[in-house]
Amino acid sequence: MSEFTNFTEGEYYEGHFDSQAYVKNFYSCPAEEKNFLAFVLRCLSRIFSAGEHKGKLLVDVGNGPSIHSLEIEKWLKSQKDGLDWKPMLHPSDLEATLKQQAKKVLKCDVRLDNPFYPHTLEPADCVITSLSLHGLSKLMRPGGLLVMIGVLGESFYKVDEQLFSCLGLSRDNIEEALSGLGL
Numbered sequence: 001m002s003e004f005t006n007f008t009e010g011e012y013y014e015g016h017f018d019s020q021a022y023v024k025n026f027y028s029c030p031a032e033e034k035n036f037l038a039f040v041l042r043c044l045s046r047i048f049s050a051g052e053h054k055g056k057l058l059v060d061v062g063n064g065p066s067i068h069s070l071e072i073e074k075w076l077k078s079q080k081d082g083l084d085w086k087p088m089l090h091p092s093d094l095e096a097t098l099k100q101q102a103k104k105v106l107k108c109d110v111r112l113d114n115p116f117y118p119h120t121l122e123p124a125d126c127v128i129t130s131l132s133l134h135g136l137s138k139l140m141r142p143g144g145l146l147v148m149i150g151v152l153g154e155s156f157y158k159v160d161e162q163l164f165s166c167l168g169l170s171r172d173n174i175e176e177a178l179s180g181l182g183l
């Protein structure tokens with residue numbers, strides 16, 4: 001990870017993370033990325049369609065602009081410069097359904113004691129984190145469901161030419177951290 005003098009933290013994201021470029025780079029069809037997205041969506045569908053997990057509140061943290069995270073305020077409000085997810089959404093009425101299901105978009109910094117300050121959320125029934133952040137048990141009710149999507153051993157990724165650092169974790173690192181949290 002010689003490219004970095006500092007780990008790219010939340011402040012760096014605020015100034016340098018280009019959502020439009022991120023979607024273009026990772027979610028607009030190069031075969032490899034398309035396969036990854038299809039794999040993730042299949043896994044999420046398996047987890048949630050079995051009917052085993054029920055609840056009122058699902059929080060998706062570090063969601064950025066990606067569609068399996070149900071995000072993007074502009075997209076929700078159908079603003080003109082919002083991202084265009086139509087090519088990924090089949091059948092065509094899925095987009096309207098997704099917009100109805102998303103209840104709130106809140107700014108979040110997981111490093112804070114209350115990540116959603118000045119808002120407060122009740123403990124969630126389910127927390128999802130995809131390609132972003134870990135150690136989110138403080139947001140979840142005891143016995144809740146934590147869904148983590150990630151790439152093992154990755155030390156950085158690029159959005160256009162902009163580099164962002166990643167924690168290069170192994171499966172063992174993650175399992176150890178989760179069992180340390182009693183999960």
Ligand SMILES: C[S@@+](CC[C@H](N)C(=O)[O-])C[C@H]1O[C@@H](n2cnc3c(N)ncnc32)[C@H](O)[C@@H]1O
Pocket residue numbers: 009010013017061062063064065066069108109110111129130131132133
């Ligand atoms: C690689 S992107 C992942 C986006 C999306 N979840 C996905 O699966 O495509 C990393 C995300 O982490 C978010 N992030 C970085 N630092 C954060 C922090 N301290 N608190 C909350 N989110 C943060 C960024 O805003 C960005 O959306």
